[in-house]
Amino acid sequence: xxxxxxxxxxxxxxxxxxxxxxxxxxxxxxxxxxxxxxxxxxxxxxxxxxxxxxxxxxxxxxxxxxxxxxxxxxxxxxxxxxxxxxxxxxxxxxxxxxxxxxxxxxxxxxxxxxxxxxxxxxxxxxxxxxxxxxxxxxxxxxxxxxxxxxxxxxxxxxxxxxxxxxxxxxxxxxxxxxxxxxxxxxxxxxxxxxxxxxxxxxxxxxxxxxxxxxxxxxxxxxxxxxxxxxxxxxxxxxxxxxxxxxxxxxxxxxxxxxxxxxxxxxxxxxxxxxxxxxxxxxxxxxxxxxxxxxxxxxxxxxxxxxxxxxxxxxxxxxxxxxxxx
Numbered sequence: 001x002x003x004x005x006x007x008x009x010x011x012x013x014x015x016x017x018x019x020x021x022x023x024x025x026x027x028x029x030x031x032x033x034x035x036x037x038x039x040x041x042x043x044x045x046x047x048x049x050x051x052x053x054x055x056x057x058x059x060x061x062x063x064x065x066x067x068x069x070x071x072x073x074x075x076x077x078x079x080x081x082x083x084x085x086x087x088x089x090x091x092x093x094x095x096x097x098x099x100x101x102x103x104x105x106x107x108x109x110x111x112x113x114x115x116x117x118x119x120x121x122x123x124x125x126x127x128x129x130x131x132x133x134x135x136x137x138x139x140x141x142x143x144x145x146x147x148x149x150x151x152x153x154x155x156x157x158x159x160x161x162x163x164x165x166x167x168x169x170x171x172x173x174x175x176x177x178x179x180x181x182x183x184x185x186x187x188x189x190x191x192x193x194x195x196x197x198x199x200x201x202x203x204x205x206x207x208x209x210x211x212x213x214x215x216x217x218x219x220x221x222x223x224x225x226x227x228x229x230x231x232x233x234x235x236x237x238x239x240x241x242x243x244x245x246x247x248x249x250x251x252x253x254x255x256x257x258x259x260x261x262x263x264x265x266x267x268x269x270x271x272x273x274x275x276x277x278x279x280x281x282x283x284x285x286x287x288x289x290x291x292x293x294x295x296x297x298x299x300x301x302x303x304x305x306x307x308x309x310x311x312x313x314x315x316x317x318x319x320x321x322x323x324x325x
Contacts, residue, residue: 001093010049010101013232016255021228022096027259028226029089031267035225035239036092036105040073040083040113042221043095044102050230060084061098068094071110075219076303085110101228104221107177108170115170116177117276119150121185122215122222123162128207131250134162137188137196137209138245144188148281153272156250158229158237163222167276172283174218180282182297185211186289200298201314214300225269228255239269 006019025032043057060070060082068091070082083106086092092103107116121141123134141164142152150166157163168177182198188211189196197208215222223229223237238253238261253261296308311318 001090001097003093003097008049010046011232011234011255012049012051014234014254014256016234018096018099021101021255022093024228024255024259025092025096026089028262029092031239031262031269032092032224032226033086033089034267035269035272036103036227037086037088038110039085039105039108040071040110041086041106041224042104043084043098043100044104044230045099046101046230047099050101050232054230056104057098057100058083065094067091069110071113073106073113073219076217101230103224103227105224106219106221107216108174112170114173116172116174116216117168117170117273119166119168119177119181119184119279120215120222121164121181122157122212123164124210124212125160126202126205126207126210129209130160131156131162131248133195134160134209135246135248137192137211138162138164139242140192141184141188142242144184144191148184148279148285149277150279151275151277152242153239153269154242154245155225155237155239155269156235156248156253158223158227158235158250158253159231160250162245163237165272167273169276169278172279174216176283177279178213178216179286180279181213181216183282183285183289185213186294187285198297203314203316213297217300217303220300226258239267241265241268244268 003019003022008018010016010018046052046054069085071085072080073083074080107118107120123137125134138154145152145166153165155163185198189198197205198211199205225239227237229235234255236253236258299306
């Protein structure tokens, strides 16, 4: 792959260039494609480096090589459109040539885009909390997943959060998987109510870790495994072994350090998708909660109004409106 403007600095604070980004993607190419390949992927592109303007490419960019394929996906609006699929490291390098820094893969495969084969949870620290506070939540989540037969895998978000994935059988569509995630999140919140919350509205979260269930929605993605992040130190969303988590420093996993790490310890996520399991027990938990009066939770604001969804208005505003009435 030809890289234009190879000396352009993308991360000014550490001096990482466009060529170094391409070389990184080559170095991590095999595990990167194992984690993110054969999936619809959105590209987060920065034409002037991480401090400049950014935009998302969901459609294949113009001029894509003929060997880079796409697949038709259905968005929450019901509209269908082609989305890029990566099959080999050269595709990731080409995306870097197109100024891509962050890769956002779907939870479903290109051959069955409507049925996820991964259950994903984003443990999102709120103000006053950070990575260290998310660690106990991730460990508890792993144990809870094991109770329902799921094998959990963990990675840094590349920032302050933690991503926990579990491979699942692609038997259910996105809304069902979302409900499974909500059921799992609610059970985890019951066990750690002072540390965790499922409250969608920020004003109700306090300094607890937010279990972001909405990352399970159709067309909702997070940075893929080994994807760079647009942070000053050029961090990477890095898969970890579970025994590394408590002592991990998320700022230590960068474009310059992760290739050596892979050579030394291998890929903690190797063979992950061979351990898929069903989500039937979680859907039973969802039905149990429905029977107990716990219903649907808010969807992202750009989604169409969904059946059973509560009003999309933050609680303080709703209370003020009630007082005005």
